[in-house]
Amino acid sequence: MLLASIDIENLYTSIPQDKGVECIREILSHSGKSEKVTQFICESLTFILKNNAFLFDEVWYRQIGGVAMGTPVACTFANLYVASFEEKYVFTTSNPFLKFVRCYHRFVDDVFIAWDGTATNFREFVEFLNEKNEMNLRFTYKVDSKKMEFLDVLIETEGGELRTSGYRKPTAFNSLLQFSSYHPQHTKTALPYGQFLRLRRINDTDEKFISQAEELKQRLVARGYPVSIINTALKRALAQDRNNLLATNKNKKAKQDTKVKSSDNPVSRFSFSFKFSPLEKVIRRAVHNSWSLIKSDTDLGKLVHDRPLITFKRCKNLRDAVTSSNFCSNPKTTDWLTKSGPTGNHKCGTCIWCPNMKIGKSTQIGGEIIHVNTLITCRTQWVVYAMICSCGRFYIGSTKRTLNTRFREHVYSVKTKKGAPCFIEHMNSEHKGICDNLLFQGLEVVRSKENSDKRKLLLQTEAKWIIKLNAAGNLGLNERVDYSVFL
Structure with missing residues (x-):
């Protein structure tokens, strides 16, 4: 043969x-x-x-x-x-x-x-x-x-x-799941037992099984599995009768039929699928504890009976981030490592000044279109900003504190009439001191260079924007350009 x-x-x-x-x-x-x-x-x-x-x-x-x-x-x-x-x-x-x-x-x-x-x-x-x-x-x-x-x-x-x-191919490598992997604990605990059972079915003698089990044990240890979990799984597998493992489970279908008959409606078990989280036990407990509320509902109670089945999907991993099945002969120069991320002005979503934040990647001030190439929020620091009045006039300033803190000070200065004279006079004379329609927007975030004076660099950047937008004349509300910051 x-x-x-x-x-x-x-x-x-x-x-x-x-x-x-x-x-x-x-x-x-x-x-x-x-x-x-x-x-x-x-x-x-x-x-x-x-x-x-x-x-x-x-x-x-x-x-x-x-x-x-x-x-x-x-x-x-x-x-x-x-x-x-x-x-x-x-x-x-x-x-x-x-x-x-x-x-x-x-x-x-x-x-x-x-x-x-x-x-x-x-x-x-x-x-x-x-x-x-x-x-x-x-x-x-x-x-x-x-x-x-x-x-x-x-x-x-x-x-x-x-x-x-x-049998393992000569080119096979240790591809067992890492014990430190982001998976449910019961999945990682059950893996060694499942692998030992597979060997128990395949090997027709105890000697062959023990020999290959020792080799599998070393691979599990190399993947970070605790020796106690491995030994427990090995003992459980060794105690199994191989003939029973190979035999067809004739009672399996009967057990499944019994489970279905335990409910009046065979299609009654809902399934909830979530991305895996370390809080899986908390999620399970919350859903199961709240299930009685659904069952007690007059209408929903007729549709559901058993507790729901909760399953988890895997989260994105490093491979998903660094590889792509989409081949391109001329790939773009940017990828996930070099991509700059979101740009423009965005509300922080947590402060009372968010309604006054003018959002967007570009804006028009004094007739000139300005593109903001970095991310700026209400809480951004070391930023050159513009305050834009509803009538079209504007003021250029800078701050090393958060942008919303500086805007709050400007609103307060309008009420106390202490601060930038032209800006305060305009708000009080033209808008009766009401700042509800006054908007603020970041123009540029100052990044300090090695061995440089960051405060001085901030003032220089502010002066450049005042010159560029002619903020000291025409529609601008700045008094003058301070050229001393360049000395």
Whole structure:
């Protein structure tokens, strides 16, 4: 007996769309589905297959062949398509090599076969599959008399029997979830037990299991898992009977049916999905404790029964921030590292002067359009600012304190008539001391240079803006330009 494996080359992209839908229609027609349901499924599938758009190098494309790997329906569609192929070309009396097949198992595009013929027979069998089918599938194969890798299992022949043990590719690296990762604690605690159970199922002897469990243990330790959690999981897995783990759980469906019957309405359990937070227990407790209020409602109580199912989605990680599937041959010079972020004037949202803050990335003062290239809020410090009157006149000033603090002082100076003479006189004579319509806006934030006098730099920047906007004449309310700050 020989051990062999077959791989279907580029399965997802090799399936002709129209022929794939035909296969699905044929399978549905034999499943007892009504013609109406069959037609709906096939039309929906056609729409999905023929409307897959993607962006590459800033050009949009539509996929006209195969199925997109990221589409949820892809795996089921491909599985059924290959099943249709097997029915027509493998498990059929017209296959002259079927008599050699002792064992045949497939997982999507990987096939394991126990072969009762020669290596030449198997080569001819694969050639038969490649040449005789009209379904656009191509196959490659490996054959050996002693051992064969299939997925994560190493299958060997020993005394006329098949023996199994765990298999890792030579190029495999330690990709286990880091224990410090931003995931629910129960997920990280349960991971070692799940990994040990997998090895328990695959390895057919305790000796093989213990040997591979020790290697897995070292990989878990390298990923930061506490030894106590690892040892507990290992003991639990070792105590499990392998035959029970491999046996089909016949009571599983019965248990599920019992859970459904516990509620009057089988579709009664709501699901809430949140991005994961360290406060997950608090969120669960708050929802569950408040659920009685919904159940007690006259109308909603008829629709809900069980407590809701709360699940968590992963948050964005570093990979999401630094990588992109959108290839571009001429990428923009800015990215998340060099991007300057939001610019312009924005309200802080917490102070009483927010209504007087003139927001926007650009403004017009004295007939000149000004673009603000940095972020300025009511609480920005070391800033040159403009106060703009409803009549169009304006005043240029600067402050090392927060912008809203300086604006408050100006409003107070109008009432006390102590401060900038031209500005105070204008507000009192033209607007009767009312500052409700007076607006303020940042123009430039002063960034100190090494070994420089920041206060002097602020006054110099203010003087430059007074000159630029002619704030000491025309519509401006500044008295003069102080050139002494440049000495």
